[in-house]
Amino acid sequence: MKIVYIAGQLTTGWDGKDREYLVNNVRKAEQYQIALANSGIGSFCPHTHACFHHEKGGTAPDEYYYKLGMEFLKRVADAVLAVPGWENSKGAKIEVEWAIKNNLPIFYPHSPQDIGNIIEWAKK
Numbered sequence: 360m361k362i363v364y365i366a367g368q369l370t371t372g373w374d375g376k377d378r379e380y381l382v383n384n385v386r387k388a389e390q391y392q393i394a395l396a397n398s399g400i401g402s403f404c405p406h407t408h409a410c411f412h413h414e415k416g417g418t419a420p421d422e423y424y425y426k427l428g429m430e431f432l433k434r435v436a437d438a439v440l441a442v443p444g445w446e447n448s449k450g451a452k453i454e455v456e457w458a459i460k461n462n463l464p465i466f467y468p469h470s471p472q473d474i475g476n477i478i479e480w481a482k483k
Contacts, residue, residue: 361481363466364432364458365391365404366451367442370421385410388442394471395440400481402440403431405450425450432457438464440477 367388373380388406395402405428412419432439432454439458445451458465466477 360399360401361437362401362403362435363395363477363481364428364436364439364454365395365402365406365442366439366448366454366458367391367406367445368448368451369406369410371448371450381410387444390471391440391442391468391474394474395477398474398478398481400477403435405431425453428454429457433461436463438466438477438480440466440468440474443467443469 365388367384369381369384369388385406388404392402392404392407405424409424409427428450436458439455441451441455445455455465464480466474466480468474468477
């Protein structure tokens with residue numbers, strides 16, 4: 360099974376108070392995660408992996424999650440899916456740049472329904 364790393368905006372631009380801002384970013388990424396799963400494609404989504412830990416008692420700083428995401432990208436990912444708006448994200452820009460330097464395929468779908476080229480790639 361090929362694994363697609365989902366890169367997109369999560370906390371960049373967040374004021375630290377507006378929970379709905381984070382919820383919207385998580386839901387946006389999660390739609391891609393679900394579309395991939397429904398197509399039988401594995402994924403890692405840092406949004407669903409790490410968001411809201413602070414509400415559950417987590418005290419790790421954002422930098423911890425950036426580093427953790429990069430480790431998943433480096434060790435597990437076969438490709439990157441850049442969620443629309445990724446270019447507004449500090450972390451996603453770093454992830455996409457790393458993927459480019461390391462010759463990982465990068466997909467830029469316009470919507471969760473626009474993953475045909477990822478499905479085709481994953482079946483190879």
